Amino acid sequence: MSDSTSLTNSVIRSIGRTKSLDASANTVSGWVDAVTHPTWIKNALSGSWLGHQLHPVLTDLPIGAWGAAVALDLTGGEQSADAARRLVGLGIIVSAPAAVSGASDWSSTRGADKRVGFVHALMNASASTLQAGSWLARRSGHRRVGIVLSALGLGFTLSSAYLGGHLSFVRGIGVNRTAFQRQKSSWTDVASDSEILDGTLTRVVVDGVPVLLTRQAGRLRAISAVCTHAGGPLDEGTVDADGCVTCPWHGSRFRLEDGGIERGPASVPEPIWAVSVDDGRILLRSPDAG
Known part of the structure; x- marks a missing residue:
């Protein structure tokens, strides 16, 4: 490991251990949770409609605009002054939805990840403030x-983007927790049909993969027992009359029928399993097998 990488990792670990950040971070997180409580807001910001998290998509916009502005400043001379100012302004505008979606994702983190994410947010806020000052200075003739x-x-x-990359690619924040689960092509006996009562949640294992097995209105359903958002145990969650299970960790809701998302912060649907009953035994396999 290079000295620079070792130093960077040391700084990030130090941030993660700085518990003095907790009071401010938890206060801000509470504000975010209150604003994003309505399901339609949470789903919109989480990317539940997109198929993966929305925040990484939106961050490219301000970075691109501000990076292009600096490139014009360095290479374009006075003739590019107006274009550079417009790019700075555009970056400020598009940074707002990026910040809001990121705040929604961040509010579901805990411990060291929440502290690193809080510093990530503070750095982004500082960047936006500097860019706003730049736009005003340019507009008043102080190019x-x-x-x-x-x-x-x-x-x-x-x-700040480096910290965001650390959270995503090192800590796994926002990564689909079922991405590497095995597919099972053959039927596997997991339980007796009489054991699965209506409305109960039962955890079974198929070739090392935890599966949530339940019965709704007499019909057996099976989806992954690991929440795609942060790995929460869905079998310890709650099931409602609408046929949805709610993760006990961060409140993501999934349809038992098809694994679809009813409420974020999850942005990836739950894998479903094919169910069959043979001679009083429940068998499971991957839905696309055979």
């Missing part, structure tokens, strides 16, 4: 000041 502020703001943005 050189604006260039300096834009460059500083971009530096904050890229540093």
Whole structure:
């Protein structure tokens, strides 16, 4: 490991251990939870309609706009001044939805991840403030000041992006927790038909894969027992009359019929399993097998 990587990891670990951040982080997280409580807001911000998290898609927009503005500042001269100012302004506008979607994802994290995410958010807020100052300076004729502020703001943005990458690719925040579950092509005996009562949630294992088995209105249903959002145990959740199971960790709701998402923060549907009953025994296999 290079010295720079070792230093960076040390800094991130230090942030994760800084418990003095908890009071502020939990306060802000509570505000976010209150705003995103309505299902349609949570689903919109989580990317439940998109098939994966929305936040990474939106972050490309301000980074691209601000990066292009700095590139014009360095190579375009005075003739690119108006274009660079417009790009700075565009980046400020599109940074707002990126921040809101990121806040929605962050509010479901805990411990060290929440602390690192909080610093990530503070750095992004600082970057947006610097870019706003740059736009105002450019507009009032102080282009050189604006260039300096834009460059500083971009530096904050890229540093913050590194923290975001750490949360996603090192810590696994936002990663589909069922992505590497095995497919089972043959029928596997998992339980007696008489054991599965209507409305109860039972955890069974098929070739090492935890599966939630339940009966709704007399019909057997089976989906992955691992919440796609953060790995919560769905078999310890609650099931409602609408045929949905709610994860006990962060409140994601999935339809038992097809694994579809009714409420985020989950953005990836639950894998479903084919169910058969033979001679009083319940058999499961992957739905596409055979």
